Amino acid sequence: MSDAGTDAAPRGRPRSAAADSAITETVLRLLEEGVTIGELSIEGIARDAGVGKATVYRRWAGKNALLMDVLNSIDEPTPELAGASVRDDLVTMIDAIRRRGLAKRSSAVMRNILLQFQQVPELWKQYHDTVIVTRRDAMLEVLERGVRTGEIRAGLDLELLGDIFAGPMLSRAMMRPGASLEDGLSEQIVDTVLEGARPR
Amino acid sequence: MSDAGTDAAPRGRPRSAAADSAITETVLRLLEEGVTIGELSIEGIARDAGVGKATVYRRWAGKNALLMDVLNSIDEPTPELAGASVRDDLVTMIDAIRRRGLAKRSSAVMRNILLQFQQVPELWKQYHDTVIVTRRDAMLEVLERGVRTGEIRAGLDLELLGDIFAGPMLSRAMMRPGASLEDGLSEQIVDTVLEGARPR
Known part of the structure; x- marks a missing residue:
């Protein structure tokens, strides 16, 4: 669960905030377009966000951790x-x-x-x-x-x-x-x- | 909405209780197998239940009316x-x-x-x-x-x-x-x- 929060420690080299938001925006857009959670893949998300798969994995342990951050980002504080x-x-x-x-x-x-x-x-x-x-x-x-x-x-x-x-x-x-x-x-x-x- | 209840008037010739329950059982089985509501069709349901499409339409106005009956049949009274x-x-x-x-x-x-x-x-x-x-x-x-x-x-x-x-x-x-x-x-x-x- 330690990778689920927005304050998870970055993996490897410093993460780029721009890449992060490109990735979460991409997930939101895909979900908005009707793509199901089952259909989402880290590979597809990375491709659509214009980053490498490694960039996604540097920030999130996997699809669930990424989705948790996306949900938190649109939740009311x-x-x-x-x-x-x-x-x-x-x-x-x-x-x-x-x-x-x-x-x-x-x-x-x-x-x-x-x-x-x-x-x-x-x-x-x-x-x-x-x-x-x-x-x-x-x-x-x-x-x-x-x-x-x-x-x-x-x-x-x-x-x-x-x-x-x-x-x-x-x-x-x-x-x-x-x-x-x-x-x-x-x-x-x-x-x-x-x-x-x-x-x- | 008049066709939604189990007490809807039969259409055309008298309906067969056996065919009715074969149809609702088929819908339940298909849903249990993971078929989505979107994927269900009267044609597919009729085929799987071993009845003609006309038999389904004699009893239910359409897919929604059939699904309402199926939900009611498993609901607590x-x-x-x-x-x-x-x-x-x-x-x-x-x-x-x-x-x-x-x-x-x-x-x-x-x-x-x-x-x-x-x-x-x-x-x-x-x-x-x-x-x-x-x-x-x-x-x-x-x-x-x-x-x-x-x-x-x-x-x-x-x-x-x-x-x-x-x-x-x-x-x-x-x-x-x-x-x-x-x-x-x-x-x-x-x-x-x-x-x-x-x-x-």
């Missing part, structure tokens, strides 16, 4: 948390899912890549073990802080509670092409889950 | 609701999502079909407009009943509340291959959302 109100940090995190959903809708490439990732188990596992796990850990930290500050009641399964906060937005943003993702939705979800559905 | 406690009916509905998730995990065919459906917009729209909308309407009815009986507080956006109940299980069951779907999870989600995450 993880938001900074203010770290004061747990409610506000939850809104920030849920709103990042909403913005990723909007970006995915506006980007055929991203939709196509995500769908294809899900069909290549080792790629999905890698995306899950890096990107998704990092996001869930950040959620858990905020919820644990909430229990300490008294904003979240004690005794709840916090991993499940994280899914209860994130799941509604995930299902709208990622599973239902036509669902509403309007401004203010994240606040509404967080406040409803905090308050509860039955009368107080 | 919609559960009966007891209609007494709103909390219990919510548990029944959320648990149906959990059981579909377990079935999907155990069935490569179902996973493959669902993924492929999502990539054929008109097929996904048809599945959404029939199956998914029906399930969401059932959820809305239960929540409206809850507001009337006082089990759900008034003033909430009930469509969003439906997503808050269903979203956590949907994201576990449909989006995260390794997530826990243990017995009792539906009760835990429903009770946490009813009670709220902040102390009472």
Whole structure:
């Protein structure tokens, strides 16, 4: 997994940023044109990017590592948390899912890549073990802080509670092409889950 | 859409149940073997099922209608609701999502079909407009009943509340291959959302 991130150590002689971006742009363009992940080859990518195969392998261990970088490059960045109100940090995190959903809708490439990732188990596992796990850990930290500050009641399964906060937005943003993702939705979800559905 | 359901009126002379099931079994087998929806043709399906093309068209208006029936045939049936406690009916509905998730995990065919459906917009729209909308309407009815009986507080956006109940299980069951779907999870989600995450 050490070669999957954008900060992987370069192999051999110093890498060229121009070659790197020519390579990732080529992968994006090919995916945009409808080439499947299965059809992509390092050889074809190198040829289309106008570089040698060795240039690709100097930077990436293989096709999966390259694809992970391409996906990360078009993903919405993880938001900074203010770290004061747990409610506000939850809104920030849920709103990042909403913005990723909007970006995915506006980007055929991203939709196509995500769908294809899900069909290549080792790629999905890698995306899950890096990107998704990092996001869930950040959620858990905020919820644990909430229990300490008294904003979240004690005794709840916090991993499940994280899914209860994130799941509604995930299902709208990622599973239902036509669902509403309007401004203010994240606040509404967080406040409803905090308050509860039955009368107080 | 009138030909999409299993109860579509037969066309022309009476249909043969044996031919019908030979046809749907053939589609399942082909999908199981990795044939994509794009590659499937009525001609190929008829040939493999040992029937004439006319036999297929007598029963289904086209490939999409046939595929909808195949998907419905392997889907978990919609559960009966007891209609007494709103909390219990919510548990029944959320648990149906959990059981579909377990079935999907155990069935490569179902996973493959669902993924492929999502990539054929008109097929996904048809599945959404029939199956998914029906399930969401059932959820809305239960929540409206809850507001009337006082089990759900008034003033909430009930469509969003439906997503808050269903979203956590949907994201576990449909989006995260390794997530826990243990017995009792539906009760835990429903009770946490009813009670709220902040102390009472």
